[in-house]
Amino acid sequence: MNINEMMQYVSYLLIAIGVMAFIVSVITQVIKSWPGLDRLPTSAVVIVLSLLLCPASFVAMMSWMKQPIRWWYLFACMIAAFVVALISMDGWERVREIWDHTGYKETE
Numbered sequence: 001m002n003i004n005e006m007m008q009y010v011s012y013l014l015i016a017i018g019v020m021a022f023i024v025s026v027i028t029q030v031i032k033s034w035p036g037l038d039r040l041p042t043s044a045v046v047i048v049l050s051l052l053l054c055p056a057s058f059v060a061m062m063s064w065m066k067q068p069i070r071w072w073y074l075f076a077c078m079i080a081a082f083v084v085a086l087i088s089m090d091g092w093e094r095v096r097e098i099w100d101h102t103g104y105k106e107t108e
Contacts, residue, residue, distance in 0.1 A: 013080075016080075017080060017083055017084055017087065018087075020050070020053065020054055020057065020080075020084045021084045021087040021088045021091065023053065024046060024049045024050050024053060024084055024085070024088045025046075025088045025091060027049055027053075028042065028045050028046050028049060028088065031045055031049075032045065042089070043085075043089050046085050046088045046089050047082075047085045049085075049088075050081040050082065050084045050085035050088065051078070051081050051085075053081075054077055054078075054080055054081035054084055055074060055077050055078065055081065058073070058074070058077045
């Protein structure tokens, strides 16, 4: 394996993590806007969504590509799910901090 091929795979991995972080963040915001579910901790929702969506999308992609699924692939996918959760949690926290600094207050 040469360096160009390895860099191509690293690029694919970063793109996949970014897309999954975006999807998890959007679904988290939708879930948190539902009545009754707004009391759930955001970080717990993000971790659960990441641990559910990342392996599901990985298995779907591998079956679409007609590739075998090995146990270490799923292990690596679970580690990547925690990376996705970390990116999703920190990203929304930064957006919320920016929103809070604008001084906008909701009227109830």
